[in-house]
Amino acid sequence: MYNETIQNIRESLRADCTKCFGLCCTALNIAASSDFPINKPAGTPCVNLQSNYSCQIHSDLRERGFKGCTVFDCLGAGQVVSQVIFKGQSWRGYPEIREKMFRVFPVMEQIHEMIAYTAEALSYDIPRALSDQLSVQLKELQNLTKLEAEQLLSADLVMYRFPLNKLLSETSKYIRESLIAKLPNAKNGKNYSHERADWIGKKLRGKDLRAINLRGAYLIAADMSNADLRGVDFIGADLRDANLTGANLSTSMFVTQMQINSTKGDGKTILPSHIQRPSHWVQ
Ligand code: SF4
Structure with a gap:
């Protein structure tokens, strides 16, 4: 697909x-949790949400213990649900x-993902x-985003997830195998498959991990x-x-x-071109 189209989708x-x-x-x-200091039930506005829907502690979320809020990314689902699906009508007005909008939001989030x-x-x-096959899948997913709220709530996303996961795995395998074939240690028996590996806290400083499959791996606090x-x-x-x-x-992929x-x-740190450098990183 043309890079310009991919760029538009990413935007x-x-x-x-x-x-x-x-x-x-x-x-x-x-x-x-350590990332969010209060319990906030679904459908209840956070105590820090202002009447104009902005956060009153936005500039010091991390210092106040709300680190999780600086991590979260809805991938644009919030504005689509607010402005397209519910046509600019707010849950306050x-x-x-209200209830339907709050149920549609996580559905749209999954579709955008x-x-x-x-x-x-x-x-x-x-x-x-x-x-x-990926282009067909993309069209179907984009069509989902145009459905009415009721239709979205009855959509079976598993029907989309399974075939997509297979296509993404095939893409990953093809790209990684192409890379592995060019690596000097390609034939020395190195294990490139570490799907769902438990590498919590693992010391991997300076390692050559190119082309390794780390799908679903646990890399919490790993030193890479x-x-x-x-x-x-x-x-x-x-x-x-x-x-x-x-x-x-x-x-790095996906x-x-x-x-x-x-x-x-x-x-x-060198990031993929479509990923932004987090503001909390040391410069
Ligand atoms: S960004 Fe976090 S702290 Fe701020 S209003 Fe939203 S949930 Fe609450």
């Missing part, structure tokens, strides 16, 4: 909180739509048969500083507090803004 998945009715701060259930992964897969140089992470598949990996200072993720927001990094 449409960028959250614009000014067009959202504070849905992540209201619709979601958030249990008290129209209490009768699948669109983001599909668009990324289509950005790679992959066989035509695979890109054709100065590691070479090009071509690593990070889909679904838990990267909370992982140390990425000086690491090279320039061609790594999301939310995953990166949960890590530690610095000005030397």
Whole structure:
């Protein structure tokens, strides 16, 4: 697919909180933790949400213990639900739509997440048969975003998730195997498959991890500083507090803004071009 189209899709998945009715701060259930100091039930506005739907502690969320809020990324679902599905009617102004709006938000979030992964897969140089299937999947997902609220609530997203996961796995395998074939240690029996690995706190500083499959891996607080992470598949990996200072993720696959927001990094960390450098990282 043309890079320009992928770029447009990525732009449409960028959250614009000014067009959202504070849905992540209201619709979601958030249990008290080290990332969020209070219990906030689903459908209840956070105590810090102001009447104009902005956050009154936005500038010092981390200092106040609300680190989780600086990590979260709705991938633009909030503005689509607020402005497109509910046509600019807010849950405060129209209490009768409140419950439905809060239920639609997490559904749209999941659809946007699948669109983001599909668009990324289509950005790679992959066989035509695979890109054709991904293009069909993308169209179906984009059509979902145009449904009415009731239709969205009755959509079976599992029907989309399973085939997409298969296509993403095939994309990852193709790209990583192409890279592995070019690596000097390609034939020395190195294990590139670490799907769902428990690497919590693991010391991987400076390691060459290129092309490794880390789908769904537990990498909490892992030290990957100065590691070479090009071509690593990070889909679904838990990267909370992982140390990425000086690491090279320039061609890491299926790594999301939310995953990166949960890590530690610095000005030397090299990120994929579509990922923004978190403001809390050391510069
Ligand atoms: S602290 Fe601010 S950003 Fe976090 S949920 Fe509450 S209002 Fe939203």
